[in-house]
Amino acid sequence: MNYLDTTEALEALYGTPAAAALRKVAHQLTPEYRSWIMASRFCVVSTVGPEGADGSPRGDDGPVVRMLDDQTLAMPDWRGNNRLDTLRNIVRDPRIALMFMVPGSANAVRVNGAARITDDADLRASFERDGRQPATVIVIKIHEIYSQCARAIIRARLWSGEDESGDLPTVGQILAAMTEGEVGGKDYDDSWADRAARTMW
Numbered sequence: 001m002n003y004l005d006t007t008e009a010l011e012a013l014y015g016t017p018a019a020a021a022l023r024k025v026a027h028q029l030t031p032e033y034r035s036w037i038m039a040s041r042f043c044v045v046s047t048v049g050p051e052g053a054d055g056s057p058r059g060d061d062g063p064v065v066r067m068l069d070d071q072t073l074a075m076p077d078w079r080g081n082n083r084l085d086t087l088r089n090i091v092r093d094p095r096i097a098l099m100f101m102v103p104g105s106a107n108a109v110r111v112n113g114a115a116r117i118t119d120d121a122d123l124r125a126s127f128e129r130d131g132r133q134p135a136t137v138i139v140i141k142i143h144e145i146y147s148q149c150a151r152a153i154i155r156a157r158l159w160s161g162e163d164e165s166g167d168l169p170t171v172g173q174i175l176a177a178m179t180e181g182e183v184g185g186k187d188y189d190d191s192w193a194d195r196a197a198r199t200m201w
Helices: 007-014 020-021 032-037 085-092 122-128 151-156 171-178 186-198
Strands: 042-050 050-058 066-069 072-074 097-099 108-118 137-148
Touching: 032 066, 032 108, 042 085, 050 085, 085 108, 085 137, 097 137, 122 151, 171 186
Parallel strands: none
Antiparallel strands: 042 050, 042 097, 066 072, 072 137, 097 108, 108 137
């Protein structure tokens, strides 16, 4: 198998980007990009650390981030699995990329920047939900922001409304297989909905 190991070889296969692909890049939130991101309840956060790269889904029932100013976003770190993969990476390497999606739109908006983690009491309190606050808030300084080509979402029919999850193994089944039945199983799956409802925020 032939592998490409120079940017020259790679670029020779693809050609020159069109003007629209280059001129859509902004270095702060424009009114249009602000509207788009404030409509997004879901994004994928990518970070990198000594162990490698990490991608983490983040979601909320309103905007998944808050704008602090035209170059700064804040993301509450709501409860998850406490692995802290994303947060550990940010502490050691501030580089971050976010891909924002909005149900029904074939486009996505990407932000590349640098992140820090804060436990600032006032900022945490500003996100309070049902008497609970995030343990920390990720503060993201925007380096560049741009829209992503719609072809991938169109090809995947991501928002078609089709439920294709019927034959997938459950998380309980995955855990049981990984641990020879010590963790997971039917009890894990049956209790998940109640557990999630109690620990959503």
